[in-house]
Amino acid sequence: MNSARLVEWLVVWVYRLSPYAWLDAGMARMERRDHGRWRQARYVASECYIVGWLVLSVLLWWQASELPAWLAWPVLLRIAGILNKEIGVVLFGRCKITPGRIVAATGRTIVLALENYATAALLMAFVYTKMGRFHLPNGESGVLDGGHALVQSLSVQFSMSGAYRPLDLDTWVLVMAQSGFSFLFSLIVISLFVSLLDIGSDRH
Helix, strand or coil: CCHHHHHHHHHHHHHCCCHHHHHHHHHHHHHCCCHHHHHHHHHHHHHHHHHHHHHHHHHHHHCHHHCCHHHHHHHHHHHHHHHHHHHHHHHHCCCCCCCCCCCCCCHHHHHHHHHHHHHHHHHHHHHHCCCCCEECCCCCEECCCHHHHHHHHHHHHHHCCCCCEECCHHHHHHHHHHHHHHHHHHHHHHHHHHHHHHHHHHHC
16 A cells, blocks of 8 residues: 555545534435435535534634633544545545546635635634633733634634744644644645636636
């Protein structure tokens, strides 16, 4: 087994742990009986799942001060799941609805990827309210409140450089992990745009 196959196997294995993968697998079985109806239902379910997480991420960040710290762990798993699925779709043509390994980049694919990117930024803002210690401009240190956490997350997400300096190793690891996520996800989105341009040029 070469390294690419190993990574592909790992990506698919992680994807199958997702609740959405279980739902889609059940709908895929129903699709064999009524292709048109259930294929469309799978598309709708995919979009609802992504948009639902986007709405939930806003609520988590908004109500962060009222929520327990342990929620940060499942949130981190969701962020990892977002990156895992996008890698599966773009690199290996897996973890997607349409059969086959070829990925046809469309406006829908790119929009959903960008929605996932926004979701990850908001989820990380929630995580920063529960984990990590930062040095703030007023000289204080500790976990970030909602506003500062959002600034920190968006700063890392769009520039791969945090707005506030981490104060310990665990916090540095957290920030660098988000930077790595942002870098890889940016490459994925760029590749989708390039594929979309190639498809558009072929049609002309």
